[in-house]
Each structure stands twice: as C-alpha cells, then as structure tokens.
Amino acid sequence: MNFQGLQAKYRRLYQESAAWKLLRADNAPIILAFIADLFSDENEVPFGRARIALAAELEKCKEQGIWETETPAGAYLNQWIHSGWLREMDDKLSKTDASEIALRFCMGLDQRNTGTTASHLRIVQEAVREFAVAISPNADERIALLEQKKAELQHEIDALNAGVVTQLTEAQQRERIREIYQLASVLTGDFRRVEDEIRELDQAIRVQMIDGGAKRGEVLLSVMEKEALLAETDAGSAFEGFFQLLCDQNRSTEFKDQLRSILSKPVAEKLTPQQHQFLSQLMRELSKESERVFHIRRRTEEGLRAYIESGAALENRAVNRLLQQLERKAIALKDAGVESKTATVLSLPVGPIKISSPDSMRLRPPDEKLDTSDIEEQVNSRTPSSLMLDCLDAVQVREIALQTRNTLLKHGPMTIASIAAIQPLKSGLEELVAYLRVARSVGATSLDEKESVEVLDKQGIRLKADIPKYLLSADLFPDNIEEMAI
Known part of the structure; x- marks a missing residue:
C-alpha cells in the first residue's frame, strides 16, 4: 500500500x-x-x-x-x-x-521490555513448527517433523534420567512469566471484541430486514449464516477455543493447577501485585467473561426473535418508504425553485394523529355536585363478622413456646415431629413455622437431618412437610417466656 x-x-x-x-x-x-x-x-x-x-x-x-x-x-x-x-x-x-x-x-x-525478544522468538519458532506439521500434505514430511520433535523430547527425558536438570536463568524465568501475563491479558480483549461483533450482527440483521424486505425464513437463514461467520473471526475463534477448554474438565483442571504451581514459585515475585492477582484469578475471570458472552448472545437472539415476530420491521420499512417519498418531494420542490416557506397541499398516508396533554383533560368544576342518588346508607355493625374473626385468628408464637416447654417438662427432650404427635398441628403451615421459630430462638440442637410432620390447615386439609430436625429440651427455655426473642 x-x-x-x-x-x-x-x-x-x-x-x-x-x-x-x-x-x-x-x-x-x-x-x-x-x-x-x-x-x-x-x-x-x-x-x-x-x-x-x-x-x-x-x-x-x-x-x-x-x-x-x-x-x-x-x-x-x-x-x-x-x-x-x-x-x-x-x-x-x-x-x-x-x-x-x-x-x-x-x-x-x-512496561516496555526489550529483553523479551528471546521469549518471543521461542514462541514464534514453536508456532511455526506446529503449523508446518499441521498443514503439510506429505505424510512422510509430517512424520519426519514429528520424529524430530520426538527425538528432542527423548533427549530431554534421557538427560533428566541421568540426573542432568537444566534450569532456566533468572532472566529467562522473568521473561517467560511476563510473557504468560501478556498473552493472558489479551484474552479479555478478545471477549470484548466478541461482544462488539454480536451487537454489530444484531444491527446488521435489523437493517437488512428494513432495507431488503426479506421474509422471516430468509432472515433466520441470514442469522445462522452470520453466526457461523462470527465463529470464524479471530475473536470468535478465541472464544470457541476457550469454551472447548472450559468444557474439558481435565484440561481446565490441569491449566489451573499449573498456574497455581507457577505462582507458588519464587519466579512469581517478578510480577507486580496486579499481575499476580490477575493470573491467580484467570480461570474465574475467563469463566465470567464466557458467561457474559453467552448472556449477550442469548439476549441478542431473543431480541431478534421478538423483533421478527412483532412485525416491527414491517412498520420501520413503511416509515422508511414514507421518508423516502418525502425526501423525493422535497428535492423536486427545490429543483423547481419553490421557496421553503411556500404552503403546499402535500399529504402522506400517515393516518390520524391524536395528541393529548394535561391541558386537554376535563377537570371537575368546584360548583359541580357529585351524584349520590344511587348510594345507600349502611349502618355500622357492632358485632364482628366471621370473616373478620378468621383474619384475626392468627397463631400466637409465645403461646406455642409455652405449650412446647410444658410438653418437654412432662415428656423430656423431643423433636418437633414428636411434639406434633402429642399435640397435633391444626392451624396449618403458620403453626409449623411458629414451632421452627421457637426452636431457633432457644438454640435447639440441629441434628443435620430432616423429619416429616403432618399438619392440618383451617379447612381440614392434611399436609405433609419435611423440616430440619431440632432436638428441644425444657432447660433451653427461659423462666419467663416473654423474654424470648421470637
């Protein structure tokens, strides 16, 4: 260029x-x-x-x-x-x-560091070697490249078996761990780019529906085609690759363990606190990023589906046609030399326009009387109705606490199910909740189990509930029930 x-x-x-x-x-x-x-x-x-x-x-x-x-x-x-x-x-x-x-x-x-040239060169060499093996159509050539790699690995294994352990220099360790951070920090940018591409896809499809007049089937086909293209972009392929890593439990566990091992070594001191924290939380952050991308993609798909089904595209297309007509009329008037303030009889098929405001509301004049001819006077009753009494018939938690303490004094330590067997619960779930509140208030021992309790509601319907198992005893209750915080 x-x-x-x-x-x-x-x-x-x-x-x-x-x-x-x-x-x-x-x-x-x-x-x-x-x-x-x-x-x-x-x-x-x-x-x-x-x-x-x-x-x-x-x-x-x-x-x-x-x-x-x-x-x-x-x-x-x-x-x-x-x-x-x-x-x-x-x-x-x-x-x-x-x-x-x-x-x-x-x-x-x-953070410019020219000392990472060797690390960059190593990464490039390894990438070139792997790519050369992957794209070679000649089986013999691919076998030769793999044999060479195998020989290098075998040489390293033999050296380790012989007791020769080659250590990286401090400078090499510093270069490589910083290179790991640089490569990892780019991943979040890839996810941001995927989000942008999803939104651009949404916008492009909506514009296509308005401008092209495509039918629903054609739009859905376009969505699927663009979704496939999205996966082939650099950011999309990075996301797909990470998602495969996330789904592979063995690879993700291995990756987390290796990161944890690296950060526990002295070489991790070469990182800044922010870099160390970023790498230690890398998998968690990438998991959140992937969930966010899926959430945005799902929201986009739902929005497109609602947009297609609502027919909003047809309305927008009709508005677009009207605007185009208006623009053509305006250009024609300008070319004809008509003044901009000249009155015209131009009309567009836009339908009736209804405008409302607070000023259009009808307010009642102060002197206008209220019609009360059909209102009958009712005398207030001094006797409460049965409906009112039913509403006031609530479970008294302190009475439940007193009954529970008396039962425990008589029969010894018991669970709520055992108490319910002696004193059946007849006020429904509200009464059962009151027993649980009493147990929590006195600090009853939780047995880490569950028990079943049968309850009768006010209509006589039998209910069965599974509740936590608490062991209550009379010595847990205070002498004055009013002192309980229930």
Missing part, C-alpha cells in the same frame, strides 16, 4: 476508532485512570456505584485544579457509553474493546 492509501487508512481510523478518540480526548488521562481503577477488581460495576465513584473523583480534581467542571458524573458516564468507551447492560457497566485497546497501549508504554 502506497503513502496515499496508508494516510487514508489512518485518517479513517483517526476519525472512526473509538480507542483512538479515547486516547486523544481532552481529559484522556483522567478517563483512562478512572476506567482502570473502576474495573481493577471486577469486570462489571453497577451504574450507581460508578456514578458515586466518579463524582468523588471529580470533586478531588476540582479541588486540585486538574479538571474544573459542573457537569454531573452521570452525564459523563452516559457520554462515555455513547462514545463506545463503556458498555451498559442491566444497569451494570463494563469495559469495551476500545477501552481495552487504549489501556493496553498505555500499559505497554510503561
């Missing part, structure tokens, strides 16, 4: 790339520092907490004279979401691929 092509490419990125816009923002250092600090411990933060944290930081910046602004923190967060630097879903914020790229760029400037 020549100079003109390159400068056109970079100019386009300069104007369109959200990561580049973030890096050249007026307050880029403050924005990047806030994003890095906000997501230092978790990948999703509630919007309210982020707003409070940003408000506190803005106040500090104002006191120090770094950034004097009267704009509220919530407005800045919404602006950053609109710019593509943050993503909001279900009232939670997360980083985007653009912010990940900008943060990695800044960290790369500060």
